[in-house]
Amino acid sequence: MQLEDLETPALLLDAPKMDRNIARMRARLAGLGVAFRPHLKTGKSIDVTRRLFAGDPKNSSGPVTVSTLKEADYFFGHGFTDILYAVGIAQNKLKHVADLRARGCDLKIILDNLESAEAVAAYARQLGRPLPTLIEIDSDDHRAGVKPEADELLVIGRVLADDGSLAGVMTHAGESYNCTSIVAIRTMAEQERARTVRAAERLRAAGLPCAIVSVGSTPTATYAEKLDGVTEVRAGVFVFFDLVMAGIEVCQVDDIALSVLATVIGHQRDKGWLITDAGWMAMSRDRGTAKQKTDQGYGIVCDAAGVPIEGLVMSDANQEHGIVSHRSGDPAKLPMIKVGTQLRILPNHACATAAQHGRYHLVRGAEPAVEELWERFSGW
Amino acid sequence: MQLEDLETPALLLDAPKMDRNIARMRARLAGLGVAFRPHLKTGKSIDVTRRLFAGDPKNSSGPVTVSTLKEADYFFGHGFTDILYAVGIAQNKLKHVADLRARGCDLKIILDNLESAEAVAAYARQLGRPLPTLIEIDSDDHRAGVKPEADELLVIGRVLADDGSLAGVMTHAGESYNCTSIVAIRTMAEQERARTVRAAERLRAAGLPCAIVSVGSTPTATYAEKLDGVTEVRAGVFVFFDLVMAGIEVCQVDDIALSVLATVIGHQRDKGWLITDAGWMAMSRDRGTAKQKTDQGYGIVCDAAGVPIEGLVMSDANQEHGIVSHRSGDPAKLPMIKVGTQLRILPNHACATAAQHGRYHLVRGAEPAVEELWERFSGW
Numbered sequence: 078m079q080l081e082d083l084e085t086p087a088l089l090l091d092a093p094k095m096d097r098n099i100a101r102m103r104a105r106l107a108g109l110g111v112a113f114r115p116h117l118k119t120g121k122s123i124d125v126t127r128r129l130f131a132g133d134p135k136n137s138s139g140p141v142t143v144s145t146l147k148e149a150d151y152f153f154g155h156g157f158t159d160i161l162y163a164v165g166i167a168q169n170k171l172k173h174v175a176d177l178r179a180r181g182c183d184l185k186i187i188l189d190n191l192e193s194a195e196a197v198a199a200y201a202r203q204l205g206r207p208l209p210t211l212i213e214i215d216s217d218d219h220r221a222g223v224k225p226e227a228d229e230l231l232v233i234g235r236v237l238a239d240d241g242s243l244a245g246v247m248t249h250a251g252e253s254y255n256c257t258s259i260v261a262i263r264t265m266a267e268q269e270r271a272r273t274v275r276a277a278e279r280l281r282a283a284g285l286p287c288a289i290v291s292v293g294s295t296p297t298a299t300y301a302e303k304l305d306g307v308t309e310v311r312a313g314v315f316v317f318f319d320l321v322m323a324g325i326e327v328c329q330v331d332d333i334a335l336s337v338l339a340t341v342i343g344h345q346r347d348k349g350w351l352i353t354d355a356g357w358m359a360m361s362r363d364r365g366t367a368k369q370k371t372d373q374g375y376g377i378v379c380d381a382a383g384v385p386i387e388g389l390v391m392s393d394a395n396q397e398h399g400i401v402s403h404r405s406g407d408p409a410k411l412p413m414i415k416v417g418t419q420l421r422i423l424p425n426h427a428c429a430t431a432a433q434h435g436r437y438h439l440v441r442g443a444e445p446a447v448e449e450l451w452e453r454f455s456g457w
Numbered sequence: 458m459q460l461e462d463l464e465t466p467a468l469l470l471d472a473p474k475m476d477r478n479i480a481r482m483r484a485r486l487a488g489l490g491v492a493f494r495p496h497l498k499t500g501k502s503i504d505v506t507r508r509l510f511a512g513d514p515k516n517s518s519g520p521v522t523v524s525t526l527k528e529a530d531y532f533f534g535h536g537f538t539d540i541l542y543a544v545g546i547a548q549n550k551l552k553h554v555a556d557l558r559a560r561g562c563d564l565k566i567i568l569d570n571l572e573s574a575e576a577v578a579a580y581a582r583q584l585g586r587p588l589p590t591l592i593e594i595d596s597d598d599h600r601a602g603v604k605p606e607a608d609e610l611l612v613i614g615r616v617l618a619d620d621g622s623l624a625g626v627m628t629h630a631g632e633s634y635n636c637t638s639i640v641a642i643r644t645m646a647e648q649e650r651a652r653t654v655r656a657a658e659r660l661r662a663a664g665l666p667c668a669i670v671s672v673g674s675t676p677t678a679t680y681a682e683k684l685d686g687v688t689e690v691r692a693g694v695f696v697f698f699d700l701v702m703a704g705i706e707v708c709q710v711d712d713i714a715l716s717v718l719a720t721v722i723g724h725q726r727d728k729g730w731l732i733t734d735a736g737w738m739a740m741s742r743d744r745g746t747a748k749q750k751t752d753q754g755y756g757i758v759c760d761a762a763g764v765p766i767e768g769l770v771m772s773d774a775n776q777e778h779g780i781v782s783h784r785s786g787d788p789a790k791l792p793m794i795k796v797g798t799q800l801r802i803l804p805n806h807a808c809a810t811a812a813q814h815g816r817y818h819l820v821r822g823a824e825p826a827v828e829e830l831w832e833r834f835s836g837w
Contacts, residue, residue, distance in 0.1 A: 084526065086837060118776060144738075144777045146464065165722035167734050168797045169464050172554035189723045220778060221723050221732050251775065342545035343569045343593075343601050352601050354547050357472050357837075358524075362742035362809060395631065396498060396808055397524045397544045398600060405823045416549045416572040428776055429742060431766060433812075435836040455835070457739075457813040 078445040080381060080419060080440070085340040086359035088434035089421060091383065092448070093441055095316060096333035098107040100130055102298065102315050109304045114161060114291065116313030118144035119428045122437065123155045124451040125316065139183075142311045146173050147457050161185045161291065163247065163311065165213060165221055166193060170199045174208065185244055185289075189213040189222045191229060194236040207241035211289060213278075216272040217252035217265065225276040234285045244287025246280070248273045249311070253296035257370075259326055266301035269294075274306035296327045312413075317427035320377060324369035335431060336383065336421040337376075338401060340436070341414055349408025350392075351401040355422060357394040361429035375399065375424040381422050384441035386412065391422050458827040460761060460799060460820070465720040466739035469801060469816035471763065472508075472828070473821055475696060475712035479509055482678065482695050489684045494541060494671065496693030498524035499808045501816065503535045504831035505696060509697025519563075522691045526553050527837050533562040540564045541671065543627065543691065545601055546573060546592060551580045554588065565624055565669075569593040570830075571601045571609060574616040587621035591658075591669060596652040597632035597645065605656035614665045625669025626660070628653045629691070636762035639706055648678035654686035660773040676707045698805035700757060704749035715811060716763065717756075718818070719779060721794055730772075731781040735802060737774040741809035755779065756802040762823035763801050766792065771802050 080089075106113045115129050117456050125220060130137050137160030143149050158181065166174070166186040177184045188194055188210060201208045212233055215222030223230050237243035250269035256262045269292050280287040292304070293311030304310065317335040318328040339355030357375070366373040378389035378401050393400040399422070403410040414420070424430035431437075432455050439449040484494045495509050510517050519539030523529050529540050538561065546554070546566040557564045568574055568590060581588045592613055595602030603610045617623035630649035636642045649672050657667040663717075672684070673691030684690065697715040698708040719735030737755070746753040758769035759782050768790060773780040779802070783790040794800070804810035811817075812835050819829040 082549070084553060084837065085547055087624055164734060165732065167720035167722050169462070169720060173464060190796055193722065196797065215589065215725075220775060220780070221725065228578060328747060340547035340549060342547050342573065345595075345601065357743075357809070358812060358835075362744070363737075364742070364744075395600060400600070417576065419549075429737070432738060433835070455738075455813070457464065 078351065080338060080445050082446060083338060083438065083447065085338050085419065086339045086355035088431065088436065089336045089338050089440050090317070090451070091334045091442060092439050094332060096128060098315055098318060098332060098334060102312060106310050109301065110326050111304045111307050112140060112309040113144050114140040114309045114311045115316070116142040116144070116163070116311050117148055117152060119316055119431065120314040120453065121148060121431070121455065122451050122453040123129050123132050123152070126152065126352050127302050129316065142313070142442070145457050146170055147454070149177055149182065149184055151454060153277065161211070161247070163187055163249070165189055165352065166197065168196050171197065175200065175204055175286045178208070180242070185209045187211045187213045187247055191233055191236065194233045197242060198236050198240055200239045209244035210237050210242045211245045211247040211291060212237070214248040214273050214276045216248040216269045217250045219250065219252035222248060224273045224336055225279065226265060230276055230279060233284050234283065238285045241288055245287050245291065246273055247289070247291035248278045249299050250292070250294050253294045254321065254324055254325070255307040256296060259300055262296045262300045262325070262327070263302060266297035269297050270304055270307055272300065277306065294324060294327060299327050317431065319427040320373045320423055321369070322354060322427045324371060330377065330385065330423065333423050335427045336379065336423050337430065339422055341416050341418045342415060342418065347408065349402050349406065349411045351411065351414055353399040353401055353420065354397060355399045356397045358396050359431050360391065360394060360399070360424060361433050362421060363426040363429040364376050365425040373425060376424050379421040379423060380388040381419040381421060381445070384443070460718060460825050460827060463718060463818065463827065464717050465799065467718045468811065468816065469716045469820050470697070470716050470817040470831070471714045471822060472819050474712060476508060478695055478714060479696055482692060484676065486690050489681065491611050491684045491687050492520060492689040494520040494522050494689045494691045495696070496522040496524070496543070496691050497528055497532060497744065499693040499696055499811065501528060501811070501835065502831050502833040503532070506532065509696065520689065520691070522741045525837050526550055526783035527834070529557055529564055531834060533557060538563050541591070543567055544627070545569055546577065548576045551577065555580065557585055558586070558588070565589045566593060567591045567593045567627055571613055571616065576612045577622060578616050578620055581620045589624040590617050590622045591625045591627040591671060592617070592656070594628040594653050594656045596628040596649045597630045599630070599632035602628060602828065605659065610656055610659060611663050614660045614663065618665045623666055625667050625671065626653055627669070627671035628657045629834050630672070633674045634701065634705070636676060636705055639680055641684060642676045642680045642705070642707070646681035647799065649677050650681065650684055650687055656692060657686065664683045666813065668784050675702060676705060679707050691712065696808050699807040700753045700803055701745040701749070701807045704746050704751060710765065710803065713803050715792065715807045716759065716803050716809065719800050719802055721796050721798045721800065723796060727788065729782050729791045731791070731794055733779040733781060734777060735779045736777045738777070739813055739814050740771065740774060740802060740804060741806065743806040743809040745805040753805060756804050759801040759803060761799040761801060761825070764823070770793050788808050
């Protein structure tokens with residue numbers, strides 16, 4: 078099948094770029110002497126995940142990270158057993174977690190408060206088996222977690238350790254996405270490491286077990302200089318990369334492996350607009366570059382071979398319509414691209430854009446052939 | 458099944474509210490003497506669509522509007538034959554359109570430029586059968602369409618009429634979403650009507666056929682005072698309604714039938730945050746109220762019975778995490794809602810939020826039971 082035969086919009090995945098992104102991250106973390114627990118929430122596909130582990134077939138049972146129990150079900154069904162569900166557990170999911178564990182999945186959960194710890198401990202007692210749990214540490218004041226110096230850390234640790242459920246600590250330095258320089262990301266990576274290791278040390282000093290010290294985000298994993306005391310790193314979006322990551326120098330635009338194929342369906346010449354058939358349903362509503370140095374609208378516009386067209390961005394979106402214009406807004410600067418022409422749009426946020434689609438169309442750089450179709454899933 | 462047994466996030470649909478929204482719109486358009494061609498892109502579910510036609514079982518073959526050919530395939534498979542695909546046609550979809558028509562689906566397409574008209578006419582000649590096509594009219598300077606007074610209108614009309622493919626005109630006054638008063642919406646509705654009817658009159662005066670005059674958007678359909686010359690109205694989001702529509706007085710917050718059930722999974726007391734397990738993956742990234750009088754963040758926060766909690770909004774979102782805070786940002790004003798508590802979040806944009814989910818959980822107002830599960834689909 079050729080690109081020109083595809084009904085648009087369609088999600089394209091440049092497999093050689095993806096493989097390069099994976100190899101670079103694996104090499105980097107191996108050099109730092111830590112295990113890699115990739116986050117599968119970006120790809121949500123067994124084919125993408127197989128590529129993530131292609132260099133290390135012995136490890137095809139994991140370790141991996143997921144953002145939903147549906148991902149845990151799916152990847153366990155495909156042979157992955159060492160799974161971390163990295164969203165604070167809700168009580169309504171404990172039965173599902175216990176069922177997966179009873180079937181042989183070494184699923185670990187996280188939490189950051191005493192109420193949840195007591196609920197997990199009570200459930201584990203009722204089961205008569207531990208529910209391995211990491212305490213989420215707030216390493217960057219960004220979202221969730223217990224502060225490493227908080228009294229509550231030890232209280233939670235004791236509740237979990239009581240029935241053998243305390244498995245370690247974890248953090249996600251999400252604030253690294255807001256860093257504006259590589260130096261700032263390096264500093265954030267060291268802060269992420271130091272605060273999480275500090276939490277582990279406090280637990281151990283109190284006589285509590287803390288086998289796992291898990292950190293990670295794509296920016297900090299890309300620029301961390303040392304990871305002493307850390308046992309594993311998580312990262313997800315690096316597999317495809319996107320304009321948000323390019324905007325903070327975590328990748329180059331040329332590293333972005335994901336794009337949406339669109340077709341020009343009309344012109345509004347007086348406004349300087351091309352209308353396409355890829356709207357926010359195809360790109361997502363993510364405007365993650367809006368607050369960066371360069372606002373990329375809904376994405377950078379490339380030709381059908383994936384080469385950016387100077388000055389063109391997807392400036393607005395309706396459900397199934399995209400508006401493409403020159404960055405300057407000047408209608409005179411809009412290149413006359415014929416109705417029927419296919420374009421590739423690079424996304425702001427790969428996780429959000431991929432989530433809008435049910436399959437990947439694999440391509441190889443500028444070549445016009447679709448080499449494979451890979452299914453992906455969404456939902457809970 | 459009870460709400461408290463659901464794993465969160467989960468999409469809830471309050472069926473009595475939906476039925477009320479449908480009855481109101483049907484009564485309104487019947488009173489104006491026009492046919493109703495509901496847009497199915499909001500629900501993407503045969504169950505929702507059956508409710509849309511429940512008052513008129515004879516019409517269960519349509520007419521309906523769709524935003525993708527996947528919707529056309531699906532609803533044709535469920536017995537709907539009179540279908541308008543209301544996004545400007547791309548050449549790569551003509552074979553799919555022709556296949557549906559060959560199987561007995563009276564699918565109509567739209568376009569707004571000569572290049573597309575020539576491609577459709579050439580394809581129709583090759584098939585030896587017309588491809589019924591509406592010319593999209595730009596009635597509000599919002600997105601796509603030919604201006605009603607443009608010379609191009611007649612040129613396109615002649616190309617399509619040549620082989621019998623010219624079926625009429627259509628418009629979507631998307632600019633009505635940006636109106637800031639009911640008076641402005643009424644004015645926009647009259648402009649939408651007048652400009653589209655004017656285009657139809659110009660075609661007819663040139664000796665060209667124009668059987669269908671199709672207009673519509675939820676705001677203009679809600680407030681139009683007369684629709685003389687219009688043959689049918691399209692509207693979609695009214696079936697569920699949302700905060701964007703409430704923000705421009707097209708509905709009340711109490712009319713919103715769609716919500717996302719979330720669970721509190723943690724607190725960040727110093728910041729005045731509740732952390733939930735419904736992030737942007739569950740709500741979508743749509744921030745449609747950001748430019749309205751009242752910015753609702755990612756949604757208004759209600760208790761598990763659907764009653765808004767004074768002052769609480771979902772103020773930020775990560776992929777699977779929501780942040781709930783008081784509008785004022787004052788941590789002291791955050792009510793202490795326990796970890797484990799379920800909340801319902803009302804969405805900014807029902808089309809975008811529903812698209813993130815694979816099923817609706819039917820509820821009845823504040824009652825805690827889930828009455829039914831309805832499947833929905835996404836993608837292309």
